[in-house]
Amino acid sequence: MARANLTPERLFSAAAELADLHGFDSVTASAVARHFGVQPASLYSHVRDREALLDGVQRFALGELGERVSHGIAGRSGSEALHGFASANREYAQERPGAWQALQRTASTETATSPQAQRVSALTIALVRGYGLHESQYVHAARFVGAALNGFLSQSRAGAFDHQETELAQSWQAMLEALDRSLRSWPAKDAEQ
Template identity: 80%
Template sequence: MARANLTPERLYAAAAELADAHGFEAVTASAVARHFGVQPASLYSHVRDRDALLDGVQQYALGELGDRVSIEIAGRSGVEALRGFAEANRAYALERPGAWQALQRTASIETATSTQGQRLGALTIALVRGYGLDESQLVHAARFIGATLNGFLAQNKAGAFDHRDTEVETSWQAALAALDRALRSWPTRDEAL
């Protein structure tokens, strides 16, 4: 009876929950199959192999994060959109640690071109456009935002900030202020190195 209810979406949601509870490395076909009370072979009519399962979890996480980002940046621009974008990412990293970890995995071409990946990318570009940057600089600025936020969140998760008395929240707010300043003074194509 459980087999009739298996769908790729249910598999990816269960795998993301497994990742949240036990870490992204714990996501295997066997572990997901146990969750549904079926044999691992039952999953292979829905996913090709473990890489496909992990891609699915990554796409699932991109979709969830995209939903959060779209809510937080809707109707906002500039620093307010940047703060909404950043807080959506931080909340996701805290509330869905395994799913967030899936986002740190190198994306396959299927994931990068998926609806979920394209949507989150478009939301990021929309955020950058709100700063009035030259079209040739949008991707560069979007990468800068992603690298800064993901770097900060990954370092914090790894405990890299635990050895100082200074509050992490103060550092987070300073990082967002620095990002805003960098985006407001972003070089044009002619000024870029």
């Protein structure tokens, strides 16, 4: 009986693929085990429990997103970087729907402090820095941008928007313009206020 050579990393990426194919909710220890042709109990040599498996998928997805975002904003600033950043997010959600959904989970401490999470965070800060904001405002602006983009993608996927494709693209565009305007007019408050 040759061994399947499971590793946590292989589990996470395979689970992400399964999520893309069948939906994030369908990712179970059993489904992943079937994918590798082993018994479900075998996975517990590599991950503590299902929660840890899904956490790992989340970190995997963060890594992929960070890669795309990094490319999307490379060499750009201001409005162009914003468009690159936003497109990277949107395309990831479209091309990796199941993996993207993993990002919506409540993050474990391990994930929240992971290099992958910190990379995405740093890239968002870099984006808003390109608008020349006061440094004390970076974190607020970054959260705003991240929230708006992710919120839009989340709500469009969840069916909260009654939409046609063209109209949705217009709403996306209008949102990017709104974000751009608000970033360009961000007040120069310093840390004293």
